[in-house]
Each structure stands twice: as C-alpha cells, then as structure tokens.
Amino acid sequence: MNDYILTLSCPDRTGIVHNVSGWLLGLDGNIIDAQQFGDLETERFFLRVHFMLPSAMSVEALEHSFAPVAQRFGMQARIYDAQRKSRLLLLVSRQGHCLNDLLFRAHSGQLPVAIAGIVSNHTDYARMAAAYRIPFHHLPVTPETRPQQEQQILDLVEKENVDLVVLARYMQILSDDLCRKLTGRAINIHHSFLPSFKGARPYHQAHARGVKIIGATAHYVTADLDEGPIIEQDIERVDHSMSPQDLTQVGSDVESLVLARAVRWHVEHRILLNGQRTVVFK
Numbered sequence: 001m002n003d004y005i006l007t008l009s010c011p012d013r014t015g016i017v018h019n020v021s022g023w024l025l026g027l028d029g030n031i032i033d034a035q036q037f038g039d040l041e042t043e044r045f046f047l048r049v050h051f052m053l054p055s056a057m058s059v060e061a062l063e064h065s066f067a068p069v070a071q072r073f074g075m076q077a078r079i080y081d082a083q084r085k086s087r088l089l090l091l092v093s094r095q096g097h098c099l100n101d102l103l104f105r106a107h108s109g110q111l112p113v114a115i116a117g118i119v120s121n122h123t124d125y126a127r128m129a130a131a132y133r134i135p136f137h138h139l140p141v142t143p144e145t146r147p148q149q150e151q152q153i154l155d156l157v158e159k160e161n162v163d164l165v166v167l168a169r170y171m172q173i174l175s176d177d178l179c180r181k182l183t184g185r186a187i188n189i190h191h192s193f194l195p196s197f198k199g200a201r202p203y204h205q206a207h208a209r210g211v212k213i214i215g216a217t218a219h220y221v222t223a224d225l226d227e228g229p230i231i232e233q234d235i236e237r238v239d240h241s242m243s244p245q246d247l248t249q250v251g252s253d254v255e256s257l258v259l260a261r262a263v264r265w266h267v268e269h270r271i272l273l274n275g276q277r278t279v280v281f282k
C-alpha cells in the first residue's frame, strides 16, 4: 500500500491546510486521516495527515516535493513511509514487566515494530531475549564507566539503525550528552503519576504519603530527570491496606500499558513536540 504520513508544525496562520491539500491533489493523493490543532497560547499549528498515492514514491522525493510549501510557512515537516517498521532498542535493568510486554506485542504483531536489540546493565533478561531470538547486550555501568558504556549504547543505535530507544525500567540516569543525541527518540516509563514522586523509588514515596491513586507516566527523556515532555499517563486506585510491594504490583500493569501506548503513538508518528509539551493525535 502506497501510504505515507505527513507531520508538521508551524506558526499558525490562514492557508496552511489549503496549501497542504493542494500539494496532495497535485500528486493525486487521497487523505485517509487528518488531524490538526492550533495552540492559541503558542500560536503554533500542528497537523498530521495519513494519505495514499496511486503509485509509490520515495520519502526523499516526497519531502523534496513538499519543501516549497514547508519553506513558505516556516514548517518543521517530516514525511514517513507508513508501512516501514520502526526499529527499537530496549533498555532494562532488573524489573522486566515492561520489557516482557513490549516483546510479546512486537512478536505477536500487535505493535508494528522491529526490536533491534536489548541492552541491560544486568543479565536477568538474557534468556528472555534468547527466547525471542533478539540480540542481548550486557553493558554494566558504574559512575566511572558511564561515558564508555553510553558510547556503546550510541554505537548500537548507529549500527542497528535504531529509530527509538525505549527505557523499559532502565534505572540509570543518562548523561546530558546522551540525552542531547537522543532528543525526541528516547522514551522512558516513570513509575508514578508525574509530577508526583520523581526519582528511583516512587512507590515507597507514594506509600509514605498515603495516596489513594497511583499511576505511571511515559515521557521523552531529557537531561532533567523525570521532566521530559509527557506522552501518556494512567492511574489505578489503591488503599490503606496496600504495602509498597502491593503498590509495585498494581503499578506494574499500569506501567506496561502506558509505555505500550506511548511507543505505538510514537512509531505511528502521532506525537508532535510543542515546547516542553506534546500534541498527540490519537
């Protein structure tokens, strides 16, 4: 199927959709789905169009053809082949529920992705990786070896042509340099309803505070810990009888669902950055 996705953001003004649809008409293109949002506060416009063409064209040729429209409106525009599977690198430490969930969704075809590899600073999930026939990279790290270990991660991203790095309960803080190099292509699952309970032990913090609702947050990774643009959140009710371990158990299911949704929306090119926030065309 010759279908593609156009995403763009630009200063808001009249004529944007008219010019985009005119460009599509010139290619004899047919719109399958279109969603837009005008942010009155930032005066920026956001658009996602899923369209079909009568015959195949390369993404490069399409982006070249669209360039005059993009320049006229000062757009940040990208075009993607809707049939291409994004390549993921999954990072995990000791908690494997999110990793397990993503591996099964990819294996069963629920999630249209290719898993290029799994990286861990421990060996707990080497056998799970082998069961799915996915390369496992054991990259231990200490504060002293963090630069070299992070270079190994970057080398894998380059070598395996990775589109998205997923921190599936990877419990090491990435350096500013690595975050900069992975801007907009690294998603983390934080095991709390941000901005509450940042850090490594949110369920213990939640228990101590006596909350009645816990949650999980998927966000793009930035140098500022747990501060990246939020993609998705969800919650679950809890009560006084539940220990930190009980909260961890209940929360793990929420984490897996929230991360899977965020990864799906990213690889379907449904997320656009709007400063420190996101626009998500579900």
Ligand SMILES: Nc1nc2c(c(=O)[nH]1)N[C@@H](CN(C=O)c1ccc(C(=O)N[C@@H](CCC(=O)O)C(=O)O)cc1)CN2
Binding pocket: 167, 170, 171, 172, 173, 174, 175, 176, 179, 188, 189, 190, 191, 198, 199, 200, 221, 222, 223, 224, 225, 226, 227, 228
């Ligand atoms: N630059 C960033 N790196 C990471 C982020 C992020 O938002 N920006 N998120 C974390 C995940 N995370 C919470 O979701 C988290 C992970 C680890 C820690 C932490 O304090 N780690 C300690 C070591 C803990 C351990 O070894 O168990 C540390 O790194 O010194 C806080 C929050 C992933 N990375």
